[in-house]
Amino acid sequence: KNQVEQSPQSLIILEGKNCTLQCNYTVSPFSNLRWYKQDTGRGPVSLTIMTFSENTKSNGRYTATLDADTKQSSLHITASQLSDSASYICVVSPDAGNNRKLIWGLGTSLAVNP
Amino acid sequence: ETGVTQTPRHLVMGMTNKKSLKCEQHLGHNAMYWYKQSAKKPLELMFVYSLEERVENNSVPSRFSPECPNSSHLFLHLHTLQPEDSALYLCASSQIRSGVLFFGEGSRLTVL
Numbered sequence: 001k002n003q004v005e006q007s008p009q010s011l012i013i014l015e016g017k018n019c020t021l022q023c024n025y026t027v028s029p030f031s032n033l034r035w036y037k038q039d040t041g042r043g044p045v046s047l048t049i050m051t052f053s054e055n056t057k058s059n060g061r062y063t064a065t066l067d068a069d070t071k072q073s074s075l076h077i078t079a080s081q082l083s084d085s086a087s088y089i090c091v092v093s094p095d096a097g098n099n100r101k102l103i104w105g106l107g108t109s110l111a112v113n114p
Numbered sequence: 115e116t117g118v119t120q121t122p123r124h125l126v127m128g129m130t131n132k133k134s135l136k137c138e139q140h141l142g143h144n145a146m147y148w149y150k151q152s153a154k155k156p157l158e159l160m161f162v163y164s165l166e167e168r169v170e171n172n173s174v175p176s177r178f179s180p181e182c183p184n185s186s187h188l189f190l191h192l193h194t195l196q197p198e199d200s201a202l203y204l205c206a207s208s209q210i211r212s213g214v215l216f217f218g219e220g221s222r223l224t225v226l
Binding site for chain 2: 004042045099100
């Protein structure tokens with residue numbers, strides 16, 4: 001069964017600290033993996049999208065890694081800010097260009113405290 | 115501002131009401147989507163319009179009725195909803211061949 005599992009479910013860190021969120025998937029075939037940030041009560045916003053051949057991708061203080069062999073991805077946040085408080089959702093696509101088949105994770109809820 | 119606008123942002127309706135959610139995208143995309151987001155559940159794809167042709171998710175109850183009059187506008191008509199339909203309804207758009215979904219801010223629906 002195609003699944004995306006994220007850990008931890010929730011995380012609390014102090015402002016300025018780094019953190020890493022995990023995503024494990026059992027989706028086959030695999031086309032790409034995406035990370036979205038969703039502020040409370042708002043729509044998700046794309047952070048990164050990585051294909052099979054990409055190991056690392058950065059977007060400002062956000063760095064995503066992908067290990068297609070072990071089917072794992074991580075999202076590293078550097079020097080966290082209060083505005084990083086949000087849910088971070090991992091999404092896997094088994095079919096390039098076909099958003100109808102996306103497999104969504106439940107997300108990791110991150111709280112950054114002053 | 116993501117280029118996808120949803121109205122209303124909040125909606126409270128009774129089980130016998132009829133209401134509609136509206137979505138408009140200004141990105142020149144040719145695919146539009148309705149998603150449902152409930153607590154402790156992953157995003158659930160409800161409907162997709164690609165080049166204005168509808169592709170349905172068969173598990174969506176008939177009390178939800180989508181309409182896509184053109185490539186920039188998408189509606190979700192609601193009638194005789196149930197309390198379990200209370201959720202955040204998200205509209206998104208994309209280019210058919212592109213992976214990136216652009217979401218609106220969502221419409222928070224409460225069914226009493």
